[in-house]
Amino acid sequence: MPELPEVETVRRGLIGVLEGKRIAHVAVRRRDLRRPFPARLAARLKGRRIERIDRRAKYLLFHLDDGMVLLVHLGMSGRLVIADPSETPGPHTHGVVETEDGVRILYNAARRFGLMDLVSQNQVGDHELLRDLGPEPLGDAFTGTALSAALKGRKAPIKALLMDQRIVAGLGNIYVCESLYRAGLSPRRTGASVAGARAERLVKAIRAVLAEAIEAGGSSLRDYVQASGELGYFQYSFAVYGREGEVCPRGGAGGQGHVVRRIVQSNRATFYCPKCQR
């Protein structure tokens, strides 16, 4: 679920309650997630002060005052929420962090696709999960030229390549579909064919879609909520994602062929408008 806009929204929601705060207590209820939680995680976090919360792609990075960084990924169904004082951990709450001033954060991941790791600050960039990531789509390094270069010679469909975190880091199924629609590019087009003006258009579309989604607090479909528990509402702005059979936003009255189609690429659903996307 959580793609870049959702992770960024969670980050923003946690800054106010966690930055500068000291961790008073940590409970680990189940540690066999996608990769097991680090050994002695609770003991290593206890007493630490959270100095800063960053994001890299879909990872959250909690910088601690002992030079370590707690890496958190939410997987498909993960949540990081500020608990109501009366709230008790559910069956999928795999970790609970409590600050000195009494704020409790629940780490919830029904499908256990998420992960946590501890890495020292000066090795974060070399971490195996981060080192091969492509540029941040909202950063300066993500340009039409850079994207063209990354796609050069690639025969796979552009849809699949944008899902590859080494090409650009942070997009997932929703925002790839929406960005391709915005750019007017068919998801079936080869990566190599996206160069020059098309690549520029795609970069602009990706940036715009992500910015709007962050503004909307992300997209809430099934599991995702903001740290506060509020829903995001970008799902109401989807042009194509999950809209198979509907008329796309540019179809106008009657539609005239602007019917959103669902296909499967690399085992993932792709939604697009064959009329608007070429």
Next chain:
DNA sequence: AACAAGACCTGCATGC
């Protein structure tokens, strides 16, 4: 090397 498909795990909607 690049690509597609399968695997991981759980919950939910759907249809019989």
Next chain:
DNA sequence: TGCATGCAGGTCTTGT
């Protein structure tokens, strides 16, 4: 009601 099936925001691994 119960059961089987398919599907889901991610990404790692396997096989061609």
